[in-house]
Amino acid sequence: MKKLINDPRDVLRESVEGFALAHSSIVEAHWDPTFISQRRPLPHSTVALVSGGGSGHEPLHGGFVGDGMLAAAVPGAMFTSPTPDQIDAAFHHADVGGGVVAIVKNYTGDVMNFEMAVELAQADGIDVRTVLVNDDVAVEDSTWTAGRRGVAGTVLVEKIAGAAAARGDDLETVVRIAEHVNANVRSMGVALSACTVPHAGVPSFDLGDDEIELGIGIHGEPGRRREKLSEADTITATLLEAITDDLALASGEQVLLFVNGMGGTPTSELYIVYRAAAELLSRAGVVVSRSLVGNYVTSLDMQGVSLSVLRLDDDMTSLWDAPVHTAALRW
């Protein structure tokens, strides 16, 4: 497997260094322990949003640090949750007296490390609240598993809650809005090929040339079901049906449709999926009033796509439209 890297052990450091250099007007990198923060300080008493997780999902989360979104992001090793001391340092740096909202994807490692970091920060008097994101409908029976995973919907939670914080909402309100977004967003992904972690050097699972993995997670772990490859419209319909059933979407409702690339899928293919999903939704009488298409929550070089649908209300829509200035998202 060919990789554009130097020493595999230096991938995280060199990647974060490059990111901070390229976007030096927006972010700065901190070392020992590693985290990324917004360069411009938040106004006093503003709620600070902090997120983090394993690396390999770029631009998540560092790419969403900046005005109107995250105050800090904590990258762990490749596909590995950051450690409590890293997260705690980011909490301390980000807090400007308004408290901190930690946005955590529901993965076992992320949950445990954030849990320990929250204990550490609270012991120092920082008011940290955790919002768990669990938008992945692929995980069907939560009593038999670690629960639904947090996947692409995380970006929507971070954008909308970030806009609420920038608007001056207090800690309780920002938490409530973040939870409200999470409650109204569902996602499901599919992989056409596995990804290769730099230090492993081999694909994270074996997938035949004519096979797809439905319900894929974002850490290169296999999904729930394997199928023969079919046409884009058929795969899109399968993903969308699982989402809309779970959301119980009704005719006349407004939604945000988000087609996310896993890293190795051409943008042209993402638009083919978007077209199919938008058509199906409109046929069901659902109004797609906002959209997002691109590689935002990736799994290294995985070929694949995830579909997210967020049921919108007026407040969420205006928070989505509010200005944002980060490396990966800006308007």
Added chain:
Amino acid sequence: MLTNQWAVKWIAGCATSIHDHRSELSQLDRVIGDGDHGENLARGFAAVAQRLQENTPDTPADVLRMVATTLMSTVGGASGPLYGTAFLRAAKAIEGRDLDSLAVVDLLTAARDGTIFRGKAAVGEKTMVDAWAPAVDAAREAYDQGLPPDQVLSAAATGAALGARATTILQARKGRASYLGERSVGHKDPGATSTALILEAASQAAKNGEVS
């Protein structure tokens, strides 16, 4: 009675064993998880071994506490908090005590309970707990028979190894492997496997004469 030298040898032995088995652990993890268990744990124990050489703590409790804080800040993932909490609880259980057979049982029991607390897992869910739990049961049994600490540890290591092997037939209900549902059956759990390696190192360190 086990000495401080035993604790030091145990942890150095862990570092060697995890380093030697890192590919095997990652391979197990690749099948039902994300393939990084060996590398992550090897990175953590390498840091532990280095700190141990630079500054050897004076008591077994301090050795285990140093292991806990180092693993927590270097491993990440789920293994970091799980082993970190296990060693932290173990350190607390033997604070200021002589390492007789009962102290060894208490050390292992605290580690098991710490793992259960942090991971919220029960026996039979295909996790580290499935190695810790039979290890504690076997250690308790050896203690009840009046056996010395090295034999209590030997029983624990055997219990952990058998428990780890038995995870193959289980369906995962915690952690990333749980997303595979029935497809997780037929594969050995990487976390239970590394726990068995850690307890085997504890037993080996005691066998090598670190008993006063």
